Amino acid sequence: MAGLTEDDRELFEDEQEERFGKLAAEIKPWDQLRDQLKSDMKRMKKQLPLLKLNQYFILINFANLRLKGESRIEASKNIAKAWHDGEGNWFARRVRDLARYYQTFEHLPAEQRGGMRMNRSWLHREEVKDAALEYLNNLPTGKVTPCIFCRHINGTLFPTLGIKPKNPVSLRTARRWLIKLGWSYSLVKKGVYMDGHERSDVVRYRQDKFLPAMLEFERCMTKYVWDMDKQELEQIAPDLREGERELIPLFHDESSFHHNDFEKSLWLVVNNYQQPLRKKGRGRLIHVSEFINPETGRLVYLDGNGKIVKEARKIIYPGANGDPWWDTDQLLKQMETAIEVFELQFPGKQALFVFDNSSAHGCLRPDALKAWEMNKSDGGKQRHQHDTIIPTSNPDKSKRGLHQSMTMANGQPKGLKSVLTERGFDVGKLRAKCKPVCPIESEQCCMARLLDQQDDFKNQVSMLETFITERGHKIIFLPKFHCELNPIEMYWGWAKYRYREEDKPKFEDAKGAAVKWLDACPLLTIRRFINRSFRFMSAYRKGLTGKAAEWAVRKQKQHRAVSQRVMMDIETILN
Numbered sequence: 001m002a003g004l005t006e007d008d009r010e011l012f013e014d015e016q017e018e019r020f021g022k023l024a025a026e027i028k029p030w031d032q033l034r035d036q037l038k039s040d041m042k043r044m045k046k047q048l049p050l051l052k053l054n055q056y057f058i059l060i061n062f063a064n065l066r067l068k069g070e071s072r073i074e075a076s077k078n079i080a081k082a083w084h085d086g087e088g089n090w091f092a093r094r095v096r097d098l099a100r101y102y103q104t105f106e107h108l109p110a111e112q113r114g115g116m117r118m119n120r121s122w123l124h125r126e127e128v129k130d131a132a133l134e135y136l137n138n139l140p141t142g143k144v145t146p147c148i149f150c151r152h153i154n155g156t157l158f159p160t161l162g163i164k165p166k167n168p169v170s171l172r173t174a175r176r177w178l179i180k181l182g183w184s185y186s187l188v189k190k191g192v193y194m195d196g197h198e199r200s201d202v203v204r205y206r207q208d209k210f211l212p213a214m215l216e217f218e219r220c221m222t223k224y225v226w227d228m229d230k231q232e233l234e235q236i237a238p239d240l241r242e243g244e245r246e247l248i249p250l251f252h253d254e255s256s257f258h259h260n261d262f263e264k265s266l267w268l269v270v271n272n273y274q275q276p277l278r279k280k281g282r283g284r285l286i287h288v289s290e291f292i293n294p295e296t297g298r299l300v301y302l303d304g305n306g307k308i309v310k311e312a313r314k315i316i317y318p319g320a321n322g323d324p325w326w327d328t329d330q331l332l333k334q335m336e337t338a339i340e341v342f343e344l345q346f347p348g349k350q351a352l353f354v355f356d357n358s359s360a361h362g363c364l365r366p367d368a369l370k371a372w373e374m375n376k377s378d379g380g381k382q383r384h385q386h387d388t389i390i391p392t393s394n395p396d397k398s399k400r401g402l403h404q405s406m407t408m409a410n411g412q413p414k415g416l417k418s419v420l421t422e423r424g425f426d427v428g429k430l431r432a433k434c435k436p437v438c439p440i441e442s443e444q445c446c447m448a449r450l451l452d453q454q455d456d457f458k459n460q461v462s463m464l465e466t467f468i469t470e471r472g473h474k475i476i477f478l479p480k481f482h483c484e485l486n487p488i489e490m491y492w493g494w495a496k497y498r499y500r501e502e503d504k505p506k507f508e509d510a511k512g513a514a515v516k517w518l519d520a521c522p523l524l525t526i527r528r529f530i531n532r533s534f535r536f537m538s539a540y541r542k543g544l545t546g547k548a549a550e551w552a553v554r555k556q557k558q559h560r561a562v563s564q565r566v567m568m569d570i571e572t573i574l575n
């Protein structure tokens, strides 16, 4: 990658994001955008300043060239040639920025200074914003659409607030408001709605826990920052304090390759009567569990000649007549190898394992404390649970810090009543468990709920976390629904795109192709994927969300953090 021009790099990143990222699904095709541009320009021709008119012309030209089959780069260069002889590359990049901006926001960028005096948007009024947010937050997940929102604004929200606008809010304005309010159109992935991205509990975890922790971790990491003069990634040493070890982030994820994976769209010969032959179904599975890091790319132990001696990657072939399905036990076994490989490759350094927030990763040990699985009385049919220490927050001070066995002297498991009584609770009048569910407001409605609220039951550490911290390394969980914060997603995309293009008649061929492309991703590319995720973190720290964050990250491709300059651009868009 080192010898490539900036255009090549941009092309490469676009290929990644447009094929695998969310953008492909969100953005209108250029034929629709062109019609929109033409009608906008016609409508506003009389009142547009020359600059805006030029921008419309450029965008319509750009759309035409793209529809003719030219790439973004080609189209922008051709426009630059026609408009500005001599300043070619600089202007071409401006054209691409403008096109990207319009694709995302469907309007021209706001003027920096002076320019048109626009009426301020209704959304600037606090009561409008609050009412809109309240309405949107109360819609069931997946039900928010610009259309529903638009109807609500004109039909309910404005009349309720006594607002009588000259013109009703258009569908496009409603769409823009949605973006400003933090909604973004997203794909359904792994069976969950990605809309959860801005759910309040998820945001709280992201902003209050994950981002501050990562910032502190980042200080102890080697960074690879784009050097404009040298045109390469420059290594910047960590800022370590007394007794600190250098941290190396290892991003984990699992992914499956299907034997018969094909592109969603295919190149077909026009007027060919034959349908392309496709195998039935997607075929057998290749399941990969892997870690990537900025130092060696994949987690591997290399000998003096750079040859791989040992690696952490685990590939299985699950399904009928194949390997058993992937589970927590297999992950823990892989972790043993991963830590061994890490310590061989990076002696004296500390690993920061970054996992996604799936339930499998939060799996508790088999004898974990679970109040809801306990009976009221001792013995009988209930699971054995491990002993515990009565927490320092226990209401009865005399019991704090005491060891509590969860098993009776006769070897039978203790019930709810004994465990709570031993902690000094008076459970005489309390029922064992509410049926069918506990009332929301009370926390002391039943024994199970009461015990479940105690700190030793509430704050249990997952097996994965215990395994890693006991070995002197660190672990952090990504916020839910935030796949853009896991750079390994880009790595999967890189390998899968190439895997799909290959002919794989037999399953053995598929196995070979998957490994070949998983191994082929260059270290520099992996570093750029990792930097991209750090840019998203930087954008979220600055309070950006959804589309605005995405835009900032794209604008600052070569950097690791989102700069003040881009923040200012964004503020002019959003305000």
Ligand SMILES: [Zn+2]
Pocket (backbone or CB within 6 Å): 433, 434, 437, 438, 439, 444, 445, 446, 447, 449
């Ligand atoms: Zn209850």
